Amino acid sequence: MTQRNDIVDRKDIEMLVDRFYETVREDPLLAPQFAHVEWARHLPTMYNFWSSMMLGEQSYRGNPFQKHVGLPLERQHFNTWIKIFMDIVDGNFRGEKAEEIKKRAQQIAGVFQHRMNLMKETS
Numbered sequence: 001m002t003q004r005n006d007i008v009d010r011k012d013i014e015m016l017v018d019r020f021y022e023t024v025r026e027d028p029l030l031a032p033q034f035a036h037v038e039w040a041r042h043l044p045t046m047y048n049f050w051s052s053m054m055l056g057e058q059s060y061r062g063n064p065f066q067k068h069v070g071l072p073l074e075r076q077h078f079n080t081w082i083k084i085f086m087d088i089v090d091g092n093f094r095g096e097k098a099e100e101i102k103k104r105a106q107q108i109a110g111v112f113q114h115r116m117n118l119m120k121e122t123s
């Protein structure tokens, strides 16, 4: 039986991010949304993003929402994104940080969707 530990350092974040996007890239709904992505740049950006969020690093600078505004995203894209994220966290980690990162991802996904809907209403 594989023992699952909590997320403790940047190596854990990198493993989580790598596994998450491996799955995303194979998902029929999400893969097309990432077709234009330059992975050699996107993956380190995501390591920095989550390490800043979870480990108190200050390695991420940017405006995540801005990157999503132009994407044709619907609720089902977010539902699938979240489901994959939860599954990857649960399949690899267990503990307080693991719970926290799932909560954060859900919160941000909620904010993105809220802002996208608001923008549709006002445009």
Ligand code: HEM
Pocket: 030, 033, 034, 036, 037, 038, 041, 042, 045, 046, 049, 061, 062, 063, 064, 067, 068, 071, 073, 077, 078, 081, 104, 105, 106, 108, 109, 112
């Ligand atoms: C349907 C769900 C989502 C899709 C399809 C999606 C797709 C993308 C794409 C295509 C990029 C741009 C990559 C590039 O141009 O190099 C990106 C960037 C990013 N995404 Fe998402 N995303 C989704 C949800 C989320 C959520 C929920 C979060 C946060 C919890 C998130 C965090 C980020 C961050 C931090 C970046 C990097 C922004 C930067 O370059 O500074 N995304 N995403």
